Amino acid sequence: xxxxxxxxxxxxxHRECTATKCSIKGGLLQPFHRTADCQCHDVSVPLxxxxxxxxxxxxxxxxxxRPLSGxxxxxxxxxxxxxxFTAVSHVWADRQFGSAMNALPECQVEYLDSxxxxxxxxxxxxxLRDWYQKMLSSSGSVDGIEPPSRxxxxxxxxxxxxxxxxQHDDLKHKAIEWVNLIYAAAWHTLVFDAGLQKLDAx
Numbered sequence: 001x002x003x004x005x006x007x008x009x010x011x012x013x014h015r016e017c018t019a020t021k022c023s024i025k026g027g028l029l030q031p032f033h034r035t036a037d038c039q040c041h042d043v044s045v046p047l048x049x050x051x052x053x054x055x056x057x058x059x060x061x062x063x064x065x066r067p068l069s070g071x072x073x074x075x076x077x078x079x080x081x082x083x084x085f086t087a088v089s090h091v092w093a094d095r096q097f098g099s100a101m102n103a104l105p106e107c108q109v110e111y112l113d114s115x116x117x118x119x120x121x122x123x124x125x126x127x128l129r130d131w132y133q134k135m136l137s138s139s140g141s142v143d144g145i146e147p148p149s150r151x152x153x154x155x156x157x158x159x160x161x162x163x164x165x166x167q168h169d170d171l172k173h174k175a176i177e178w179v180n181l182i183y184a185a186a187w188h189t190l191v192f193d194a195g196l197q198k199l200d201a202x
Contacts (some may be wrong), residue, residue: 031159032095034107044103045160049076054171059178060161061085061154064113072109074160079185085154086116087186094194099159116153119188156182 033040045062053060059079067073079085092098096108162175183189 030095031097031099031104031108033105034111038105038107040106042101042103043072043074043106043109044101045074046076047102047163047165050102050161051163051168051171053078054163054175059156059182061156062160063154064109064116072106072113074109077154083154084187085156085185086119086188086190087183088112088155088157088190088192089183090192091194094192096192096194097157097159100164102160102164104159112155112157113153115190116155156186
């Protein structure tokens with residue numbers, strides 16, 4: 001095991017922890033906001049859609065949308081063979097994206113959306129060359145047409161895609177069984193660790 005110990009964002013006492021079990025508990029019900037004075041509302045996932053997909057043996061994916069009325073909404077879509085998505089991994093104790101309520105503060109969802117938006121989106125990288133050629137051959141021109149770059153905005157996050165309520169414990173365990181496959185199938189994996197995020201990458 002590496003002796004490297006990253007700086008922790010929270011003042012945690014791990015002296016009672018072992019190599020196989022962390023004793024840090026609590027604080028998982030209410031995730032932090034991006035700033036101490038933020039009072040934005042929570043954005044909830046349509047849980048019924050999540051549970052339906054999981055019950056049918058599928059994997060729910062999330063897309064962040066912005067309705068004309070303003071704010072953010074979460075759209076749930078089932079994973080398919082052609083789905084390009086990003087798996088989001090995080091440290092629950094950091095209270096960035098961990099939630100026992102299948103909801104996160106809007107500021108955290110905004111932050112996640114900005115990170116997803118920064119991912120590469122060119123035609124070659126997202127295997128959209130065939131789409132581009134088809135559009136070119138059918139119309140003779142692609143002026144003003146851009147590849148559907150938001151296809152990669154689909155993501156999987158346990159706080160949204162795994163039912164958290166105790167009444168859905170059976171579906172929760174069923175969804176957890178798919179986690180290995182989810183990370184294997186993901187086009188990208190984003191790892192959020194508040195301690196590592198404080199390190200200077202330069």
